[in-house]
Amino acid sequence: MPNHLGASLHSSPATLDLKFTVRLRPLKSMPHLCGSVGASKLLVCGYKRDPPRLSKMNIALLKDSGMRLCFWRQSFILVLFLTGFASADLFAAKPELSYLHPAGAQRGTTVSVEAAGKNATWPPQVLTDRAGITVEPEKDKGKLKITVDSDAVPGVYWVRLHNDEGASPLRPFVVGTLSEMNEKEPNNDYRKPQLLETTTVIVNGRINGRSDVDTFAVKLAAGQTLVASMAANEVLGSPMDAILEVTSPNGFRLAFNHDTYNLDPQVVFTAEEAGTYLVRTFAFPSKPNQSISFSASASYVYRLTLTTAAFVDHAFPLAASQNHPTEIELRGWNIPQPVRFYTVPLSSNHEDVAPLFHPELGNTTLIKTVPHAVTVESAVNDAGHPQPIQLPMTISGSISEERDEDWYQFTAKKGQKVEFRAESWALGFPLDPLIRLTDANGKRLAQVDDINRSQRDAVLSHTIPADGDYRLMIRDLNRDGGFRYVYRLSGTLPQADFNLKLAADAFTLTPGTALEIPVTVGRLHGYGGEISITAVDLPEGVTATTVVSKKKGDTAKSVKLQLTSATGPVSGPIRIVGTVAGETPLSRTAEATITGFTATTAAPWLTVLKPAEAK
Template sequence: MIARAVSLLTLLLLLSPRSVMAADEAAVLHLIPSGARRGSTVEVLLRGSVNGKDSRRAWTSHPGLVVTFGKKNDRIKVEVKADVPPGRHWIRLANEGAASSPLAFVVSAIEEIAEKEPNNSSAEAQILKSRQCVVNGVLAKSRDVDSYRVSLRKGQTLVASMTANTALGSPMDGLIQVVSARGFVLAQDDDSLGLDPFIAWTARRDGDYYVRVFAFPSKTNSSIQLAGGPEFVYRLTITTAPYVDFTIPSAFTGKAPRALQVIGWNLEKSQQTWTVDGKTQGVSDQYFHAGWSNTISLKRVTHSSQVESEPNGRKKPQIVSLPVTISGRIGAARDRDVFSFKAKKGQALRISVESRQLGFPLDPVIRISDGKGKKLAETDTRSASTIDESITWTAPAKGKFLAEVRDLFDHGGPRYSYRLTIEPVVATVSATVEKDRWEVADKPLSIKLTVTRSGGFNKPVRFEAVELPAGVIAKPVISEPKGATAKAVALVLSRKPDAPARGSGVLRIVGRVDGVKDAVTVATAAIDRLPDRTEHLWLFLKPAAQKKKKK
């Protein structure tokens, strides 16, 4: 009797459908390491796992990133082709029924090293022999401290820069210290790059020094102690080689070659100038030049790019023509940079300044006044989520007006760099969806597109899917400038009769306007744990429900 029961159970297991087998998994929070040197291949540990054997697949934001899967569900290999530009790229891991959110993967052009434990104290510090490297580490447990030993000569400048919370989404508020051999803290930083730290420090004597990193949680709690955990992933650049802070100007058009002044540390004279042109390519406004240890923010614009020229205070403002992006610095305490421009009555302008989001200490304030100096508008936003300033302002009359940039606390210095843009408000439209992963089964899937029109955009927009997994179709839908569809529409996806039972792939939705060649907008969704958004959504085909047979 027992033997018959066991045989029956075995038969049921063999005949059971996939639905009662192991569920699809692709819950990956981080990649370790979270980057690699171009021209290399690395084994990457997943903070999570992706099952499915041959059904596993990967999407990457650059074709030069090639992902291969092995026997282990928590390991992948990433090959970085030599032509992949340095900067932050994205990898999504998936199988037929689950997918990760896009995961940040940073490509560099310098040596990459793995953190080695134990390295909590100076006595156990990991020795770094390279003068230009990125350490991929994890503050793996509560109160974890990672220490690295470097040898410096008198007058040599050490740069240590962490990438963790801002670019990788690690839930940490990191700190960096430079410590002497006797244990004295010589330099410390915590929030120069958002919640990520940055130090540039010059040695006063020859010797061994220690770079020490630790963290608090990014979301404060009542513990008031050092934090750590499997998700406290970081990349730490440690270098005495060329490290670039910013360029002057920090914007270019690409229409003609433009010589940029390069500002940073450990730069040879030949490295203090860089010429860019239309062929200069970057990754999401991050650019790299041979010999550097890092990428920098450089903005490609379609209008004039100018450089602030002192003196340009309230008594002698610098004259500019719109639209324009101005690269400047609040070079000293109580400095005010003032720019004079002309505007027509009723002309709507957007004035924005970028600084803290670029890693600089300026806490910017924008003031708009008339030609006589009477204040018309001033920004006063102060919150953790708004670190730079922008204002939409309408000229009350035809004439000359002044745009002023200063620091909230009247601080200033060589690194108080900013990028100020003054431009007419442009009619635009955007679209968002509530999540980046969707599934369609036997019933059609309706995806709500939230449509935002600004600057007087008043044209019908036709939304359509331009990338879909095999076996799925989508009927275009139109958002009219007025009425029920002006602010939201539903794009309906359904499976074809001959669609495969299961599958997954990229879903991309664009908005088009009649008479315009290119798409006017692409629908985006939030990326987990980061402020970034992605236009490369993911769609699953789920098995159609089995119809019950009539008895």
Template sequence: MRRNALVGCLFGLLLVGDVRAAVPPAHTLLPAGGQVGTTVSVDVVGIVDLTGMQFACSVPEIRGVMSPDKKRLLVTIPKDAPLGLAWIRLFNAEGSSPPLAFIVGHLPEIQETEPNDRYSKPQVVTLPGVVNGRLEKGGDTDLFQTTLEAGQTLVADLEAHEQIGSPMDGMLQVVDERGFVVAENVDFRGLDARVVYTPTRAGKYAVRVSAFPSQPDASVQLAGGFNYVYRLTLTAGAFAAHAFPSAIARPNPPATIELRGHNLPPAQGVVPVPKSLPMSDHLLVHAPQVANPVAVAIEPHAVIAEQEPNPLDRPQAVPVPVTICGVIQERNDRDVYTIAVKKGQPIHITLDAVSFGSPLDALVRVRTKDGSIITQVDDVKKDADPTLRIVRDADEEIRIEVTDLYSHGGPGYAYHLRITPTPGPASATVPAEQFTFPVGQPFEIKLTIANPSGKPQSITAEGLPAGISLVEPVTIPDSKAKEVTLKLKADKPGISGGFRLRIGEKNLPSRPVLAKLGDSNRTLDWLWLTTTAEKPKAK
């Protein structure tokens, strides 16, 4: 279910001959982000002395230096830096720290000031803004107060577990001047909360942040700690819940996309689509007057919009292959589509919602024309987005129904439903986000492969540090290959730097090779290499 959602399935992992050197023991950054056009003073939680450390960022435009006393990091974010998640590493001759999440925004930044744990003495803030805070100990709560007019909608959005990796299951509550909770939310997006509240009377209202541990224990108490770091967006202005359409086609995308959400008139959320799409499977879109960016999927086939009404007795006919952009508009809403299938022809159905930040916990049912249920899927393993494959024993018309598992719904319950006669693209994973290896002999990294289409694939390397190279090209001939070996060689010890791997068919957009981050649900494609003069140790 949603608490156990894993955004992006990973497969079996194996590494040959890896040597993990001692690395800088960083845990997280505080603040875990900053505003474009500013320089941010950042505490690297876990490293007291930054002497000898060097800075690297997955977004090259973002630069960093150590403060004069070597106790903090000074991160400079240019005005034109891309919004969204970036990764920061601190490294030395021994290796790199784990990648540390750093979220780039455009709203003013607010630093939490203690004490602010009682509704009678909250921290007063000006909207809009992003609060950078930390729940420092068990039982800690943080309150941030603002003044709202009657009918003015407040949006409070918490970023902690899903992007930053904080070990917290966050809760947000809106508290009025009497101390009464008037709105609250948990687990809106994974383990991160979002609350939207419109008061009926003017007054002072505080947003209270608290958390349970992301790994439940027997205490059933509010939790905190040195790594319970969060970012809290607070606004009474425009906030995007999703884009519509939430997917676009390559090579013929629409001219514009509409951002939909709260305090967001239609004309204010219209965003132009670039004529040249990035060679990836998604695009991050943003309007200057809107608090946040949102992701849009890029599809290799036709993309259409849901057409209401489309209940079970009046389903919307759609072609195959297709991606349908829809919204479960209200409680108990059901969107139903009909397709024609051939005897023995596989049909692959994938729904994306949680994976791009939607609160929809989707249930997909496949029915016959007369309404009988053939199969239904909610979660797939630990992924909260459904995926299924069906094969029928006769030519017939089938119906595909989308709804929320708990009958929830609303303007933000967006999804895109992908229906194809072929399985999805190839994917690959590596067993770690960084590797340390000696010079003088090839170093092997085993990649775990899923290639359901069976079409030939290639693994390419981007941005290898100078002095490190591939020994030979890596190809995947068919769907039988479950692992491939990437061989690297280095000219000298002391090389350290980031790189990326990609998998794809010739002349088609490739996909990133991903590494899982520890025990969290997070993945990244910005890997790291360090070379040493040491011989590899026996495993």
């Protein structure tokens, strides 16, 4: 006869596995009783001696879940009474999603994906941020089937799991154009690498195990250029700082890179001789610790692009106009002439970025679109020959060699506010821009380097002291230069404006209790108007207050929006919008930083729980 009481309930989809175990000495004269009554489960066991020692927390847990405890002096009976799956409500929890693996797929394919996280209930519902992929939970817990449309736009798609209790964080899934494969272990030993049948493929892998070194063998012809580019920390949020190296078959290092796109490495290697070469990757933790050693984890997932075909480093210019088609050049490696030049069409909805992709390209790149004129630096634009520009304008340029400086000249009037924003480092390039504003005689008026300690790009704002010509210089802080030292320099005459920010991208509302959502108000360039802020696209039954942010006082920089509901459960994405009426109406949507990333979302998730009396 068993010496414990064990119960396991398996409910249908919306449910969980309930396991309860108590170890006691069985009463010799009493048989082990276990049965069921009606629609409820009744489990009974008899025991001699004293009842088990249960902590206050455990007793409270049993009481809250509808379980009934009955004790006797010499012997006792423990009765577990479960009614209407009350315990399922107790143990139900919102879904978790730490990462997806594999973290991407080729257009027109279907893959089975691990959805990492503790999920007591399965299956959840799934949200994607846009059309192009279909995500379905599989029968096995923690598995998703993701189908990618053949015409899906390549790039990052955001996936969120949700149920009646809440929602997981958004996590990225990348759609690509190349064929893909999964890493196969063991491949640690350089003498026994994973052999790749093609030189153009995306490998989905992970560094899992402290001594894990993933090794891949590729065959190259003499003069052939291989691009090995990893997406891990920057794109997928993997907590790893990866290293890539290309070696000879006997392990002699021929090329190496640590950080190209922030913490993600990229190696460009040209084979001097035909033969088999090894590509190896391993990692440190993204957050340094005292160990100063290699690191690994199941969450160290990556996508490694290996290609001898076309691979784009950047599109030049680095910006396209929203007002007319823009001719751009794709710069990188192995790019054939027919696809080197590309026309960015007009965007009907004036989106801020446009994806650039082609079946012959090994990767997808994004180009920023702007509502004003764009241009590129001229062949000669040194201090003695500044390039004329007219604000507002976005200029794309390159610090092509060491000690290079690019100079621009513009005309402005007294009292005008001008703002110049130099972007490079945030775009994944090595340039650390320094910009300087002078008058026509060379007198320095302002100079800036980094935005802050964590952002190496530069923003210069200045009020013009007198009518006349002015000059702006840009260079690398360390006087470096090269092919990838490109920049996007935006010169504008800033107008008063505002933005709205949220501290979280998911919220939970209890029926009958008001939910307060703090909204931070950013007043740009002295904006002083009153801003009406409310929530729209709300789930059925949810109402929101409208609050006003005034120029001065407690509401100038932040407000608290209240949402209420009498019923539930219901959930969905919402928007929080600020509007200003008048001759020049403005409307801005609040954005929240996605947990663990620098990317933002304008569609935070709202969960309305089931009313307490309905649980």
